[in-house]
Amino acid sequence: MSNDGTSGSDFERFRITFFEECNEILADLEVHLTQLQEEALDNEGLNAVFRAAHSIKAGAGAFGFTDLVNFTHSFEALLDKMRDGEIDQTPQVADLLVRGGDVLAELVSAAQENRSVAPDFGAEVLAQVHDLLGSGQKPKDATAGPGAQQASSISGMGSWTIRLTPNVDLFKNATEPLLLIRELREMGSLKVTCDRSQLPPLRKLDPELAYFSWRFELESECSRENIEEVFEFVDDTCEIVIEQATSSEEEAKSPEAPAKDAPVQPQVSSPEKNVETKESAPAGKKAKAAAASSIRVELGRIDRLVNTVGELVITQAMLAQELADLTADNERQPIAGQEELANLTRELQECVMAIRMQPVKSVFARMPRLVRDLSGKLGKKINLRMSGEHTEVDKTIIEELADPLTHMIRNSIDHGLETPAERVAAGKPEEGTIDLSAAHVGGNIVISISDDGAGINRERVLAIAIDKGIVQPDAHLSDQEIDELIFAPGFSTAEEVTDISGRGVGMDVVRRNIVSLGGRIQVQSQPGYGTRLNMLIPLTLAVLDGMIVAVGNQRYILPITSIVESFRPSPSQMRRLDDWTQVVQIRGEFIRIVRLCDLFNVENATHDPTQGLVVLTEVAGGGKIGITVDELIGQQQIVIKSLNDNFDPVPGISGATILGNGKVALILDIEQLAGMKATVPLPHQDDGPKEVDAPVAIVAAE
Amino acid sequence: MQANMLQAQETNPVVKGSEAAASEIVASPTSCQFISFRLGEDEYAIDIMAVREIKGWTDATPLPNQPPHVLGVLNLRGAIVPILDLRSRFGQGLTEATPMHVVIIVNVGERTFGILVDAVSDILTVEPEEIKSVPDADRAEGEDYLSGIINAGHGMVVVLGLQELFR
Amino acid sequence: MAKRALTVDDSKTMRDMVAFTLKGAGFDVLEAEDGVHALSVVKGQKVDVVITDINMPNMDGVTLVRELRAKAEFKSTPILILTTEGGDDKKASGKAAGATGWIVKPFAPDKLLSVVNKVCP
Numbered sequence: 001m002s003n004d005g006t007s008g009s010d011f012e013r014f015r016i017t018f019f020e021e022c023n024e025i026l027a028d029l030e031v032h033l034t035q036l037q038e039e040a041l042d043n044e045g046l047n048a049v050f051r052a053a054h055s056i057k058a059g060a061g062a063f064g065f066t067d068l069v070n071f072t073h074s075f076e077a078l079l080d081k082m083r084d085g086e087i088d089q090t091p092q093v094a095d096l097l098v099r100g101g102d103v104l105a106e107l108v109s110a111a112q113e114n115r116s117v118a119p120d121f122g123a124e125v126l127a128q129v130h131d132l133l134g135s136g137q138k139p140k141d142a143t144a145g146p147g148a149q150q151a152s153s154i155s156g157m158g159s160w161t162i163r164l165t166p167n168v169d170l171f172k173n174a175t176e177p178l179l180l181i182r183e184l185r186e187m188g189s190l191k192v193t194c195d196r197s198q199l200p201p202l203r204k205l206d207p208e209l210a211y212f213s214w215r216f217e218l219e220s221e222c223s224r225e226n227i228e229e230v231f232e233f234v235d236d237t238c239e240i241v242i243e244q245a246t247s248s249e250e251e252a253k254s255p256e257a258p259a260k261d262a263p264v265q266p267q268v269s270s271p272e273k274n275v276e277t278k279e280s281a282p283a284g285k286k287a288k289a290a291a292a293s294s295i296r297v298e299l300g301r302i303d304r305l306v307n308t309v310g311e312l313v314i315t316q317a318m319l320a321q322e323l324a325d326l327t328a329d330n331e332r333q334p335i336a337g338q339e340e341l342a343n344l345t346r347e348l349q350e351c352v353m354a355i356r357m358q359p360v361k362s363v364f365a366r367m368p369r370l371v372r373d374l375s376g377k378l379g380k381k382i383n384l385r386m387s388g389e390h391t392e393v394d395k396t397i398i399e400e401l402a403d404p405l406t407h408m409i410r411n412s413i414d415h416g417l418e419t420p421a422e423r424v425a426a427g428k429p430e431e432g433t434i435d436l437s438a439a440h441v442g443g444n445i446v447i448s449i450s451d452d453g454a455g456i457n458r459e460r461v462l463a464i465a466i467d468k469g470i471v472q473p474d475a476h477l478s479d480q481e482i483d484e485l486i487f488a489p490g491f492s493t494a495e496e497v498t499d500i501s502g503r504g505v506g507m508d509v510v511r512r513n514i515v516s517l518g519g520r521i522q523v524q525s526q527p528g529y530g531t532r533l534n535m536l537i538p539l540t541l542a543v544l545d546g547m548i549v550a551v552g553n554q555r556y557i558l559p560i561t562s563i564v565e566s567f568r569p570s571p572s573q574m575r576r577l578d579d580w581t582q583v584v585q586i587r588g589e590f591i592r593i594v595r596l597c598d599l600f601n602v603e604n605a606t607h608d609p610t611q612g613l614v615v616l617t618e619v620a621g622g623g624k625i626g627i628t629v630d631e632l633i634g635q636q637q638i639v640i641k642s643l644n645d646n647f648d649p650v651p652g653i654s655g656a657t658i659l660g661n662g663k664v665a666l667i668l669d670i671e672q673l674a675g676m677k678a679t680v681p682l683p684h685q686d687d688g689p690k691e692v693d694a695p696v697a698i699v700a701a702e
Numbered sequence: 703m704q705a706n707m708l709q710a711q712e713t714n715p716v717v718k719g720s721e722a723a724a725s726e727i728v729a730s731p732t733s734c735q736f737i738s739f740r741l742g743e744d745e746y747a748i749d750i751m752a753v754r755e756i757k758g759w760t761d762a763t764p765l766p767n768q769p770p771h772v773l774g775v776l777n778l779r780g781a782i783v784p785i786l787d788l789r790s791r792f793g794q795g796l797t798e799a800t801p802m803h804v805v806i807i808v809n810v811g812e813r814t815f816g817i818l819v820d821a822v823s824d825i826l827t828v829e830p831e832e833i834k835s836v837p838d839a840d841r842a843e844g845e846d847y848l849s850g851i852i853n854a855g856h857g858m859v860v861v862l863g864l865q866e867l868f869r
Numbered sequence: 870m871a872k873r874a875l876t877v878d879d880s881k882t883m884r885d886m887v888a889f890t891l892k893g894a895g896f897d898v899l900e901a902e903d904g905v906h907a908l909s910v911v912k913g914q915k916v917d918v919v920i921t922d923i924n925m926p927n928m929d930g931v932t933l934v935r936e937l938r939a940k941a942e943f944k945s946t947p948i949l950i951l952t953t954e955g956g957d958d959k960k961a962s963g964k965a966a967g968a969t970g971w972i973v974k975p976f977a978p979d980k981l982l983s984v985v986n987k988v989c990p
Contacts, residue, residue: 014889018882051924054953059882061975069975172938174945174969176990183987208944233970233988236961295902296881311780554764600766641782643765643775650765656775656782664763664777 018059019112025052026105031365033101036094046083049097053079056108065111068104071122074129075100087132096132099125159245160227162216166238170210175234177212183230188220299395302355309352310639314658316345317636321660346637357392360438360447363401364389367409367436374413381420381431382413388438393445397517397537401447404510408449408533409434411507416453416531426528428452441536444519444561450532456525458482465491483523487511515671520619544640546657548633548665549615551596552605555665556629557638557657562670564616564624566632571610580678584614584626591616591626594673598680599652606630607683619674627673636660640667652676734833736826736852738859739806739819741789745859746819747826747852752808752864756822759803770796776805776816783807785816791867810864826859828852833861872989873897873914877907877921877933878951883974887920890978891985904928908936911943918989919948920972920981923959931959931966938967947988951976 029052032045041049057072078097081087103122110117162184166177184190198211205211218227224242231240323338364386375382393401417423417432424430434451458479465471465485477485485491492506514521519537538544538561546557573585574593582593593614597605606612606628614626638657643650643666654669736747737756762774762785771790775782785805789797797803797818805816833850841848849863874896876887888898899914901907903925919937923930930950937943950963950971960971969988972981 014882014885017885021880021882054924055880055882058880058951058974059886062882062886062978171945172967173964174947174967174988176947176988179987179990233964236964314780602764602766641780643782650768652766656763658777658780658782662777663761664775664782666763666765 015063018063019108021059022056022108022112025055026101026108027362027365028052029101029104030369031361033094033098034365034368036089036097040089043083046079050076050079050083053104056104060111063111065107067117067121068107068111071100071103071107071126074126074133075104077133078129081133093132096125096128100129157219157221160216160218160220161241161243161245162218162227163213163241164216164231164238165213165240166210166234168209168211170234170237171208173233173237175237177210177214180230180234181214181216184216184218184227187222187226187230188218190219191217193217297355306352306356309349313345313349313637313639316341317660318658318662349637353394354392356395358395358398359390359392360398360401360445361389363398363405364436364438366402367405370406370409371413371434374410378413379419380413380417382417383431383433384436385433386436391438391440391445393438393537397445400513400517404513404535405436405447405449407507407510409436412449412451412453412531415457416451416455418454422454426454444536444538447535447537448532450530452530455527455529455531456483456486456523458527461485483525486523487521520671544638544657544667545635546638546667547615547635548659549613549627549629550631550633551600551629552602554600554602555633555659555663556596557665557667558615558617558627558670559667560635562617564618566613566615568612569610569614574609576682579681582609582682584609586616589624591624594625594627594676595678595680596627596629596668596673598678599673599676617670619671623674625670625674627668627670638665638667730829733827733829736828736859736861737806738823738826738854739804740821740823741792741819742794745823745854745857746788747859747861748806748808748864750825752810754807754809754814757805757807757816758801759799759805759818760801773799773818778807778814778816781814783814783816785818786868788817788819808864810868813868815868824854826852826854836860871895871897872917873899874985875899875901875907875911875916875919875921877901877904877919877925877930879903879922879925883922883951886978887981890981894982894985904930904933904936907933911937915942916946918985919943919946920951920985921948922951923956923963931962931968934963934966934968947985949984949988 029049032041032049032052035041035045053072053076057069057076060068060072078087078100082089082093087093100122103125107117107122164177164180166175170177181190181192193215195213195215196211198213199205200211220226224244227242228235228240231238234240320338320342367386368384371382371384412434417434418426418428420430423432432451432453434449436447436449438445438447440446462471462477462482462485465482465488466473468490470485470488470491471477486507487510489506489508491508511521514535514537517537519535522534522536523531524534525531538559544557545560547560547563549556549558567586569584569586574582575585575590576582582595583590584593585591593609595607595609596602597607609626609628612628612630613632614628615632616624616626618624636659638659640655641657643653643656650666652669652673653666654672655667656664657667659665735750737750737753738745738747740746760776762776764774765772765784771787773785773787775784777783787797787799789795797820799818803818803820804822805818806822807814807816833852835850836848847863847867848860849866850861852859852861872895874887874891876884876891876898877900878884878887879902884900884902888900891898896917899910899916901910904921905927907919907921908928921930921933928936934948934950937946937948947969948967950959950968951974952959952963952971953974956973963971970984972984
């Protein structure tokens with residue numbers, strides 16, 4: 001098949017497309033099958049499930065994944081009967097379908113990863129499907145070649161006489177008799193006689209009608225079936241008689257020809273309509289509305305678009321800066337159109353970002369199943385409530401969310417929620433509840449999993465942490481700090497490895513994943529009442545609302561969403577805990593100071609916070625730190641550029657951007673800053689009493 | 703460092719700089735081309751294929767807590783490129799950069815960065831056999847970025863291996 | 870001048886495969902996701918053969934065949950429909966609508982080529 005050098009990579013592309021498509025189909029299938037367990041599927045749903053199996057089968061056949069083809073074939077046959085109404089949607093059938101869906105997913109996965117499955121994998125499901133399809137009567141063998149017929153045992157030279165008499169409307173199917181003749185000619189030596197007797201005089205001639213008929217004499221080694229195959233498409237629009245001269249039997253084969261003169265009707269006749277209705281009408285309105293408004297676009301193109309718009313944002317900012325400088329100098333009127341440009345750029349950016357947004361529904365959809373399976377296995381009664389599934393997030397986030405969500409729900413079911421007996425004993429309803437929600441809050445998406453279980457077992461967590469050397473045996477930790485230990489690297493035990501995710505996903509990996517998306521994760525727990533995990537992920541990955549701050553001659557960016565407030569502290573608000581640590585007191589809280597000037601060794605910076613500003617920022621876990629800066633320059637939308645392409649990660653810096661004046665400004669990583677130890681002792685200055693009451697929840701450096 | 707090498711080598715020029723007798727240079731299919739540049743009195747060369755562009759020095763945004771030879775990052779038409787002081791990298795102190803100094807932007811593997819040098823000298827076209835290897839005696843520990851020496855008429859040019867220099 | 874084919878299928882995998890196979894045989898290939906899309910894609914184009922799936926949203930294959938045949942420029946264009954094993958009803962309705970022939974899914978690329986050669990001069 002390969003005719004040119006690119007065929008290898010082209011084929012690889014199909015593989016990729018096929019599996020992409022399969023995975024989409026499987027996700028969609030999951031949604032339908034989940035629904036099936038609650039209520040029966042309507043015709044549209046059945047059709048959708050049928051089409052899913054059908055599509056996978058077609059592609060699988062093209063690639064030669066026979067396991068997959070065989071299984072899907074039976075699955076599809078079952079679904080076909082269900083949508084015909086021949087088989088009812090009983091709970092058993094629903095259950096079979098669900099298990100079938102699992103087998104299907106596994107077969108697709110195996111095909112994608114080029115591994116084989118056990119020979120009897122899915123056999124049980126398959127057997128039950130066949131039973132349903134009717135007393136051992138298996139659906140027609142899928143792997144039989146299409147239209148394959150038994151090769152005739154007749155071999156050796158034969159003489160055939162074939163008469164071909166087309167109907168007058170032969171050409172309505174764009175059939176070209178010449179092609180048929182050529183095909184016959186290739187089979188042996190052919191003698192053709194054309195009968196023109198039906199040809200009317202020229203003025204009565206309709207060029208779109210067929211008037212000729214032919215008689216062929218063919219000397220060939222072929223079989224009757226070979227000859228019939230030549231006419232396979234026209235046996236209903238032509239009269240075909242095939243006679244073998246040397247055979248004693250004169251089988252005149254005229255399949256349906258006289259009886260079935262399939263007239264072509266421009267209008268839809270009712271028998272046809274019935275046939276079609278099953279296929280297309282149920283897929284009708286709803287699918288129409290949905291499908292009509294979408295097209296598929298390669299992700300690479302979207303990325304390029306996103307990047308280019310990002311550059312546009314920077315350029316527009318630079319332009320605005322230069323114009324501002326110009327007009328400030330010359331006291332000229334602001335240049336018309338500039339504000340319009342800014343608005344348009346912003347709008348374009350929002351539109352482009354929106355292209356990549358998808359509802360979290362696709363990730364949430366897998367959860368009910370997970371909860372059902374696990375709660376069944378562990379003998380717990382659990383009700384999963386989901387809300388905000390339509391909330392949209394960037395596509396990249398969707399992909400990254402699946403594993404963490406799965407893991408957190410599993411934790412909740414494993415460790416958080418109690419058995420029915422325990423719950424009753426604690427005065428709770430037998431059935432535990434898990435709430436899974438997604439919502440837009442500010443510039444973030446907040447995904448929250450909370451349960452009404454027993455809360456984090458702090459004694460156990462602390463014991464494990466001490467055991468693993470994560471904390472010292474004599475350390476004093478607040479409740480919140482103990483809760484946060486679940487995120488510590490190395491905390492998770494082997495028991496956490498699930499057979500659903502298949503990988504050892506500890507909470508530390510979950511946190512790392514979320515942080516790598518620019519977000520953070522918080523835990524809140526109350527013994528006896530339950531646990532809540534909040535993930536905050538910025539809505540747009542590439543663009544940030546940033547606050548530009550000045551430290552010395554340098555400019556840094558702080559994400560606005562993390563800023564609580566900024567203020568100039570008075571000397572009486574400042575306290576030092578030791579020679580390295582400073583805190584600021586505000587409204588009863590003591591908040592640790594992070595001295596950027598020292599941490600980053602910035603020249604010409606203000607070293608006295610009371611001469612500059614303290615910017616209070618939130619860290620994961622709900623704590624705060626106060627970052628000292630010289631002044632606030634302004635708020636700006638910035639395009640995040642990664643430093644990591646060319647460089648190893650720099651502690652305290654999460655990225656960079658290009659300001660309007662063309663200079664590079666570094667984006668601060670607040671979480672990391674909070675963890676960096678001061679390397680420069682505080683200057684010798686008396687700023688308030690040294691002793692201080694033990695502050696609550698000071699964010700300590702690691 | 704280079705003084706030692708000078709003693710060890712002959713002074714037959716086997717390489718023609720591009721300024722001298724351009725008509726004499728015939729780049730064969732096997733010849734290599736380098737860009738040579740100066741650091742103080744010393745001359746170095748790097749593979750021309752790695753060079754993306756050459757610009758005058760502009761202030762870089764410093765990156766915190768980096769070794770002294772990492773001067774910071776520059777905006778190169780939208781890309782953020784780290785700039786390294788080669789003199790400092792060789793342990794010879796920091797360069798006092800002025801707009802007269804030059805930054806050579808290079809691609810090394812998938813990374814791009816800029817090296818600050820005093821001035822760019824020439825394009826050298828050399829046959830592979832004319833690149834002499836650095837005597838081990840002249841190569842200190844960790845100096846595996848010295849990948850060869852070229853005798854270029856007016857003096858010795860040390861070829862730098864960028865991969866090794868910026869590992 | 871290269872011959873031009875139109876492949877209509879809501880499955881990108883199928884479209885890719887048909888396109889790949891036909892391009893290898895020297896065809897230019899136009900693609901559409903469903904009947905509606907197909908009709909817009911062929912505007913002003915000369916098409917030498919059409920290969921369409923049946924089960925598609927918006928406008929199914931049989932309707933597409935009928936719509937194409939109603940156009941003067943497609944009266945004599947070979948149209949192949951992709952049917953499933955045992956989909957004889959589809960073959961019949963497809964033929965009735967004006968299809969020239971069919972290919973049964975799943976099919977190997979060689980089969981596609983041979984059927985296209987069979988109906989396309």
